[in-house]
Amino acid sequence: MLAGPTAVGKGTVSADVRRRYPEVAISVSATTRAPRPGEVDGVHYHFVADERFDEMVAHGELLEWALVHGRRRYGTPRSAVEAALATGRPVLLEIDIQGARQVRRTYPQAQFVFLAPPSWDELVRRLEGRGTEDAAERTRRLETARVELAAEPEFDVTIVNRDVGRAADDLVSLMGLPTRRLEP
Structure with missing residues (x-):
């Protein structure tokens, strides 16, 4: 399970794991926000309307969910995670701090990894x-990021995201898989 503050690179690290480690099942979160340029429904997120998200919550279809940055909801579809775990595949959940707390209650045996920025200035730059x-959304996200950074002690391990490939390799190594280090 991978969590960290906004703009730390969770999606970028997860995408690198997806590309280089196909044996890792990557959970695709549902969200009520609109896609960013280049994002593909079902690959980066399941982009759903508020009404559909409400149904998913009501029917217990989400392992965890949260209102993030006070605006949009994100959640992890339960069925895909449970199906991958049933086959013995390692599963990577890329979620926010609120979601991590919920997952810890359901799966306390999971490895909880905090992805940290090299510095506050670098997080802002990213x-x-x-x-x-x-500008208003950036301000809101940075306020949330300060709170999220304070949650780091709740996690089992911290990986500092100085380099995406190295962070992805460190994450996969924690799953007990051999890494495929990229050449410098």
Whole structure:
């Protein structure tokens, strides 16, 4: 399970794991937010309307869910995670801090990994560099990030995301899989 503050690179690290480690099942979260440029429904997220998300919550279809940044909801579909676990595949959940707390109650034996930025300034640079949020949304996300960074002690392991490939390899290594280090 991988969590960390906004713009730390959770999606980028997960995408690198998906590309180089196909034996790892990557959970695809559901969200009520609109896709960012280049995002594909069913690959990056399941983009759903608020009404559908309400149904998923009501029917127990989500392992965890949360309102993130006070605006949009995100959640982990339960069936895909349980199906992958039943086959013995390692599963990577890329979720927020609220979701991690919920998953810990359901799967306390899971490995909880916090993805941290190299510095606050680098986190701000990454968020601004995405160019996908307006100034008000960036401010909101940075306020949330301060709270999320304070949750780091709740996790079993911290990986500092200085380099995406190295962070992905460190994460896969924690799953007990051999790594395929990228050449420098």
